[in-house]
Amino acid sequence: MEPRTLSRISVGIHLLINALSTILLAASNYTMQVLSSPTRGDLDKAHRSGKWFDIGVLSSRNLSTIPGRRLLLCIVLGFSSIPLHLFYNSAAIYIAATIDDYDIFLVDEGSTQWRSIASNDSYATLSNAKWSGEYDTAIVHSGDLYFAIDGFASALSNNLTTLEIDSSWPATVDWKSDLKGTRTAVQALSRMNITANAWLNLTSVSNGTTPNYAHIAQVLARNVPRQDRIVFVLSFLLIVIICNAVKLATMLYVLFKERADFNVTLGDTAASFLCFPDSSTEKMCVYPRDIVIADVHRRLANDPYEVDQDIDDEAGKLEGNDPKVWRKHSHPYTPPVTISRSLGSYFIIAVICISFPICTAAAFNVSRAWGTTSDIILGRFKVNSENTLLVAWLANTPQLILSFCYLSINSECTSMAGAYEWNNMGTSRKGLRVTKPFQDQRSTYFLQLPYRWSLPLAAVSGGIHWLLSQSIFLVRIDYYDRDGRLLTGSRLGCGISGLSIIVLCVSFWILVVAVASMGRRLLRVRIPFAASCSLVVSAACHPPSNDQEPHLKKVQWGVVEERMFEGELHCSLSCRPVRKPKPGTKYL
Structure with missing residues (x-):
């Protein structure tokens, strides 16, 4: 099968693989967020001890305070993702067939032998500029190489810019087919000190009775049937199936067995505190x-x-x-820096720092070969189970690193979307966005992200994972003789595509810059900035006594009519009319 056709098939397979892995990652992400979300009992216990939960985001902070059973389920979901990243893209291996048995012939252009070869359809013409590239590579797809020679030279001129043509050599030089075709031989023949790709350098094989340089009139290469193919690794597929089964079983268990009312979103938490206000945050409505x-x-x-x-x-x-005094101010969309966010940011910065020199190196050595059509292969390992496992890990470890970056970026986007949604509660009246809506409540977005955010982010994530699978991938090299028979000694390596690496790095950098730019935009604060903190949500939910089931109705944050604490003005989410707080005014 032709390499381009195989490359398209490989692209399609890896597109499907990465689409499925993106869906799995998102579903696993959501399940972990649910498991790490607190119940009302968890919130009350934490607030009584001076602690708090992150709401609406997947937070490492919450993992230290949730019950052990839910923590164990989170760990199972997290660790079952690791084998998926390490083996999923290597379940389909590209096998590159290379011809390891060919000879190099120099033939007089005017000879009967050359005319016979030139009239044979089994040979393909190569240009003077391309023949060395076809054979000076790790993957050779053609057989015997024939050069039509029409002149010779004995030495370079003194200024090293031209060849001194030596007409004393006979028109025909008797070259036998004893020049073994190897990559080293091809490099030696094409090595010239002048810009002249129409000449062969024969100094490495000259015996004193033959010329040092030969002029090329035409180049032919014997066609050999292509043996490239794509195979699936059964052991890797079994690992992927087992991990997917573990994930599915865990998610189904959470869906049908975990009956607790988790406060997954800011709306869930606000509804809980509106129904049963928390006394630990009284008199803090504008803090x-x-x-x-x-x-x-x-x-x-x-x-x-x-x-x-x-x-x-x-x-x-x-x-x-x-x-206690309300003031006009603005705040970036991103929440305050925490340890987990700092680690995520530093991790992404480290990845950018590492990817920059890699991209630069690829730019200087880039070929037009995309994905599996590239002939750049790192490593030559014997084919056995241990080496297959090792090379698969080497090729797919970047997938794991990229997933950590995605989790950090997803968390950042979720925080920004939550901040925007929460801030709008101070500008317009609307139902709370909850996981189980009733009456005027609204249904939550998947993972707290609006679809105009989540769908492009998921598509970009899947696309970048796919670009990575085209940049570095597991490849096996099979060696064949001139008659197409498989030889022993197949090798494993990591295929590298410089063009794919450049597109991958640029796409990743654009994503990071875009998210960081959005996070630095200023948000005019209309309600105390929650930044996913359960205590701030609690402080905003002390409705007046005449509010009837406000958590089920459309609510807005502002100054309520009733003076609730010490006869002072008070702000809260309320289903009744509210006013905007005035700057410089005290509120309890």
């Missing part, structure tokens, strides 16, 4: 996130001085001094 966390933590110490001092210290970082 910034950091001050809410500090105040709840200090209140547990039952030390009013420490509480007030901590609030003053935190408030000093903001404009003004009193955190």
Whole structure:
């Protein structure tokens, strides 16, 4: 089968593989987010101890506080993804067939032998500029190589720019077919100190009675049937099937056995606190996130001085001094830096730093070969189970790294979408977006992301994983003799496509820059910035006493009519009319 046809088949197979893996990753992601989401009991327990949960995102912070059973399920889902990334794309191996048995012939252009060869349809014509590239490669697809010679030269001229033509050589030089075809021989023949690809360098094979240079009139190569193919590795397919079965069983268990009401979204959490307000966040309706966390933590110490001092210290970082006073301000779409977000950002930066020199090297050595049509192969390992496993890991470890980057980027996008959704609760009246909607409540997006975000992000993620599968891949080299018989000594290696690497790196950089740029945009704060913090959501959910089932109705955050605490004005999500808070006004 022709390489281009096989390459298209390989592209199609890997597109399907990466589409399926993207769906699996998203489903596993969502299940892990559900498992790491708190119940109302988890929230109350955490708030009473001065702790809090991340809401609406897959957070490593939550894993340390959820029950052990749910933590174990998260671990199973996470670890079952690793073999998928390491073996999924290598389940289909490209086998490149190379001719390892051919000879090189030099024939007089005017001879009967050459006319016989030239009239034979079994030979293909190669240009003077292309013949060395066809044979100076790891994968040779043609057989015996014939050069039609019409002149000779004995030496280079003194200025090394022209050849001194030596007419004393006879028109025909008796060359026997004893020049074994190897990559080294081809390199020696094509090595010239002048720009003259119509000449052969014979110095490496000259015996003193033959010329040092020969002029090429025409080049022919014997056609050999192509033996390239794609095979599936049964052991890798079994690993993939087992891991998928484990994932599916875990997700079905969560779907049918985990009956707890998880607060997966900010809307779920807000609905819970509107139905049953949390006393630990009273009088904090306009507090910034950091001050809410500090105040709840200090209140547990039952030390009013420490509480007030901590609030003053935190408030000093903001404009003004009193955190109970509403102020106009803006905030980036991205939440405050946490340890997990810092690690994710540093990891992505490290990947960019590593990919830049790789992309630069590929740019200087790039060929037009895409994916499996590339003949650049790293490594020559004997074919056995251990080496197959090793090379598969080497080829697919970047897939695992790319998945970690995707999780960080997905978490960043989810945080930004959640921030936008939450901020809109201060500008318009709408139903809460929850996982199980009733009455005026709205259905949640998949993974808390609007479809205009999640679908392009999933498509880009799958596309980048596919580009990676075209950039570095498992390949097996089979060696054949001149008659098409398979020889012993097949080898395994990592195929490399420089063109695919460049497209991959540029696509990844564009994605990172686009997400980072969106995250740095400023959001005019209309409601205290939650940044997925359960304490801030709780502080915004102390509705007035005359609100009837506000969690089921359309709500908006603002100044309510009832003065609830110490006779002061109060802000909350409410189903009743609210006013926008006035800058410089105190609210409890």
